[in-house]
Amino acid sequence: MCRHLGWLGADVTVSSLVLDPPHGLLVQSYAPRRQKHGLMNADGWGIGFFDRSLEGDTPRRWRSQAPLWGDVSFGSVAPALRSHCVVAAVRSASVGMPIEASATAPFTDGRWLLSHNGIVDRAVLPLTSSAESACDSAILAATIFARGLDALGDTIAEIGTADPLARLNVLAANGSRLLATVWGDTLSILRRTDGVVLASEPYDDAPEWDDVPDRHLVEVTPQRVTLTALNATKGSR
């Protein structure tokens, strides 16, 4: 499983979310604490953030197929990247999946940024020509974009029913909302005074982190955090 992190709140630096915390994504790339599948996340990294302008929020991405810990430039630039909404990930490729930057989250449709922790049988996903890569996560992202993010919970429950072995932790943001599903892996939430963090695992040992129960949808807006139970669709186990 990869590890991902989302932020919605005040403008903060990317480094303060990803590089500086004692157990942030940088450390999680080689020493995750809660990862159940895979030992480390050496198959790439991606940082997405929303850039606020008069025309609205524009998603920007920086992705690589190399390990985050080996990047010689990102540590210099990340303190200068500030955003109110961030989606970042480090990747442990599933067996058989291509290792390439285009297979690395976050994926985008031009409005949303989306990351997937997990695995899904590509045979249960609809054929699509809009996926960036043949990687399961890229095809899942294209499927979710095509169905619309308002249907995220239903889409995950349907795919999880079609592939009972799937793990479908998805994290998505559009600049004003963060959405996440918990389906087979961990997710924690930190409510800070300046915003909300959703992360595969806590980036520090603050007691304010809460674990989100399995099979839930989380929605974060500037006003509130909402958790909704997800049920497998009819005909499932």
Ligand code: GLN
């Ligand atoms: N299945 C996805 C991939 O191969 C995600 C892997 C993961 O969560 N470790 O990239």
